[in-house]
Structure formats: structure tokens, C-alpha cells
Amino acid sequence: MKGLIKQGCALFLLAAFCSPLQAKTLGTLEIEFSLPKIEGGMYARPYVAVWIEDDQGQPVRTVALWQKDDTWLKDLRQWWRKVGRYDRDLVDAITSATRPAGQYRLQWDGKDQQGNELAHGQYHFFAEVVREHGGRDVIRQPMNLSQAPVNYQLDATHETGQVRLSYQP
Numbered sequence: 001m002k003g004l005i006k007q008g009c010a011l012f013l014l015a016a017f018c019s020p021l022q023a024k025t026l027g028t029l030e031i032e033f034s035l036p037k038i039e040g041g042m043y044a045r046p047y048v049a050v051w052i053e054d055d056q057g058q059p060v061r062t063v064a065l066w067q068k069d070d071t072w073l074k075d076l077r078q079w080w081r082k083v084g085r086y087d088r089d090l091v092d093a094i095t096s097a098t099r100p101a102g103q104y105r106l107q108w109d110g111k112d113q114q115g116n117e118l119a120h121g122q123y124h125f126f127a128e129v130v131r132e133h134g135g136r137d138v139i140r141q142p143m144n145l146s147q148a149p150v151n152y153q154l155d156a157t158h159e160t161g162q163v164r165l166s167y168q169p
Helices: 002-018 070-075 077-084 088-094
Strands: 028-035 047-054 059-066 102-108 121-130 136-145 150-154 163-168
Touching: 028 047, 028 121, 047 070, 047 077, 059 077, 059 088, 059 102, 070 077, 077 121, 136 150, 136 163
Parallel strands: none
Antiparallel strands: 028 102, 028 163, 047 059, 047 121, 121 136, 150 163
16 A cells, blocks of 8 residues: 555656646747848859757757758858758758748747757857858847747848847747
């Protein structure tokens, strides 16, 4: 009888602490940005990498990678040094075509590259945009992602319009 009570208590405690209601996993980050129309001679669609890093500077997820030819991926210098050169299979899996000037919306589901849910905490948003015969911009925004909604608005750069980040737990 005592054994059943101990097992019952152990199961109760396990359920209480491992319950989905108790989980402190991330919600969703909406990313809105634009690529401006740049007037001039040799306009090329930009290569774009959008990724999330943890507070230790380790990449946890590449949200988007837009490129035309693998040859120029190295021009996305920060993303390439952190992610691209180490995981060619990932590059093949997440790559999509470059986009013209316009408004874009991306979403990060709060999971790492392997699909594991991440805990609340400090993260960093990165977007790197580079054009052949053009400029290069890297945007970085520290984020405190917890149980409260939060919004960030980043100023436009030469290669990007304004960027809006909206987190919902």
C-alpha cells in the first residue's frame, strides 16, 4: 500500500512539473520588412538571411535564406560564418529564390533548427541583406522573449525598409 502511495505521489509531482501548462516555451515572432526599390544602373535582387541567435551568440534557427546561386552565399558574411559554411544540407533545405522589391512577412515558431521548442529568455534577431554591385546591411535586435507580448521597430537601412518584430507568447 505504501508503495502505491509513493508511486502515486511521484506521478502527481511529475505531472505537475512537466505539465504543458507549466512549460515556458516560446510563442511566435512575426517579422515584417521591406526591400526597397533601388534606382540605378545594375540592380540585382538581394541575397537575404534572417536568423535567430541565443544569448550566447549561438544560432538557433535560420528563418529565411533567399539566394540565387551558392557561389555568392559567402557574401552573407555573418550568416555564412555562423551557419552556412558548417551545414550545407541546411542551406539546401531552407533556400528559396531571391525576391524583388516589396513587402514581406516571415514567422518564427519559437523552435530551433531541429524542431525543439525553446525556453523563454534573451535572443537576438539578425537580418543580413547584400546585393551584387550594391550594398550590404546587417540588422541586429536583442529581444527579451517571455510570457509578455513585445514589439520592436528597427529603422530602415539602405538595403532594407523598416523592420517590425512582433512577439506573441
